[in-house]
Amino acid sequence: MITSHVIAATDKDGLLIGAANKNTNKVFVAIIFIFIACGNAVGADDEHINHGADTGHAGHDMSGHSTERDELGRRLHGMKHTVTPEAVEELRANIRGWENITEAEVARSMQTMGSNYEWYISDDKLSGSTGVLILLHGFRDRGDKVFKDQVQPFAEIFPTALAMGMSMMMSQHIQLGIDDLTATGVERIVVVPIVSTRFNSMIRQWQYIFGLHDEPQYATVPRIVTDIDIDFVEPIGDDPLVAKILSDYAREISTDPANEVVIITAHGPSEDDDNARQLALMGNLARVVQQVGGYSAVETATLQDDAPAEVRAANVEHLRGLIESATAAGKQVIVVTNLIGAYTIQPKLRKDLDGLDYKFNAKGLVQHESFIEWIGEVVRAQLQR
Numbered sequence: 001m002i003t004s005h006v007i008a009a010t011d012k013d014g015l016l017i018g019a020a021n022k023n024t025n026k027v028f029v030a031i032i033f034i035f036i037a038c039g040n041a042v043g044a045d046d047e048h049i050n051h052g053a054d055t056g057h058a059g060h061d062m063s064g065h066s067t068e069r070d071e072l073g074r075r076l077h078g079m080k081h082t083v084t085p086e087a088v089e090e091l092r093a094n095i096r097g098w099e100n101i102t103e104a105e106v107a108r109s110m111q112t113m114g115s116n117y118e119w120y121i122s123d124d125k126l127s128g129s130t131g132v133l134i135l136l137h138g139f140r141d142r143g144d145k146v147f148k149d150q151v152q153p154f155a156e157i158f159p160t161a162l163a164m165g166m167s168m169m170m171s172q173h174i175q176l177g178i179d180d181l182t183a184t185g186v187e188r189i190v191v192v193p194i195v196s197t198r199f200n201s202m203i204r205q206w207q208y209i210f211g212l213h214d215e216p217q218y219a220t221v222p223r224i225v226t227d228i229d230i231d232f233v234e235p236i237g238d239d240p241l242v243a244k245i246l247s248d249y250a251r252e253i254s255t256d257p258a259n260e261v262v263i264i265t266a267h268g269p270s271e272d273d274d275n276a277r278q279l280a281l282m283g284n285l286a287r288v289v290q291q292v293g294g295y296s297a298v299e300t301a302t303l304q305d306d307a308p309a310e311v312r313a314a315n316v317e318h319l320r321g322l323i324e325s326a327t328a329a330g331k332q333v334i335v336v337t338n339l340i341g342a343y344t345i346q347p348k349l350r351k352d353l354d355g356l357d358y359k360f361n362a363k364g365l366v367q368h369e370s371f372i373e374w375i376g377e378v379v380r381a382q383l384q385r
Contacts, residue, residue, distance in 0.1 A: 001229050002210050003231055076115060076172065079116070080115070081107070083103055083106050083110065085103065087106075087169050090216065090218065091218055094201075094218055110169070114164075116165025116170055116172075116173045117165065118174070118177045118180070121160055122160050126159050130158055130159075130189070131158060131159040131161070131184060131189045132154070132379060133163060133177045133189055134151065134194060136194035136195075137165070137341075139341040139342075143341050147341075154375060159180075163176075167205050167206060171221040175224055186228065187228065194340055197237055201269065209221060233382065238284040240288065243284075245365055250262045250336050256332065259296060260332045260333070261295065261296050261322075261332070261333050262299070263300070263334070264285060265302070265303070265338075266302045266339070267303060279300055282300040296331055297331075303315050319353070327356070327358075334359045337349070342363055344364065
């Protein structure tokens with residue numbers, strides 16, 4: 001059975017959980033409690049399948065692609081995308097701005113995005129009743145390894161797999177993650193989508209793959225096949241821990257809050273109705289950041305980075321206008337983002353704002369200890385249901 005749940009990690013005042021946490025070790029105290037309660041253990045069970053060798057899919061040909069593990073334990077890493085005329089037609093119909101894209105242009109776009117792959121990151125002998133599958137766009141090899149290292153302590157408690165990529169034309173990497181976790185003997189899998197908001201096409205494509213959305217958002221791909229109970233949790237959105245992260249990032253470069261304007265900037269979804277909902281969600285974050293930080297004002301803006309060029313250009317002009325107005329009023333501008341990673345569109349954003357007077361903290365949400373704490377909170381919430 002696959003279910004979807006809204007999880008909100010709030011304290012009794014509805015504000016910032018974990019504000020007293022000062023290091024990553026403390027972040028995992030609650031998770032360790034879950035670990036003990038749920039009986040996850042590392043053992044030498046001879047019947048346990050070794051993730052470094054063969055599993056049910058190891059070496060199996062899925063759509064012509066080998067699923068053998070590389071030297072780091074990744075499967076399908078470096079695999080080229082298979083672009084078919086049928087898939088291109090669906091992408092033209094489903095993606096704003098792709099109405100006239102050619103097959104060659106789709107192939108180039110897929111290549112720039114990198115491969116969709118799976119990475120089982122727990123010890124071969126770790127077992128337990130609950131497994132965790134983390135879905136994420138991916139941050140290229142360097143960023144992926146950084147993220148893997150950040151969640152590694154978590155993977156020492158729960159059998160954990162990462163499924164990297166947007167899943168625009170395939171889902172094998174996600175199925176492999178499900179299969180790897182199933183092979184450990186888990187009875188349920190908590191699926192954690194690493195996106196900043198539920199208002200975008202990528203999470204709806206993932207939900208389609210898990211049978212939680214009726215239509216594909218990109219191309220039609222196989223849906224997950226499993227007998228394991230699946231809990232698909234909500235993304236981090238406007239969780240109080242995001243407000244804490246953004247507050248911390250603004251504070252790092254703040255010198256005089258009463259005379260500073262903070263602008264929270266986001267990648268933004270392509271569709272305008274999604275974008276309006278995203279801005280409303282960011283408004284919730286802005287109110288907390290202003291409450292905590294005492295800034296003159298906290299504004300929000302999205303780029304809609306994947307929308308048609310004229311849409312993105314209008315958003316850039318709006319953002320530049322916010323900075324220019326604040327500067328003209330004698331305020332110092334601080335720009336922070338709710339981007340998941342540190343190596344995404346930050347360089348492009350710097351170029352967009354060239355010539356303006358502002359301070360920029362380019363860190364992504366995953367670089368903050370509270371992001372990993374959030375993963376622990378949503379998994380704990382599922383276990384307590």
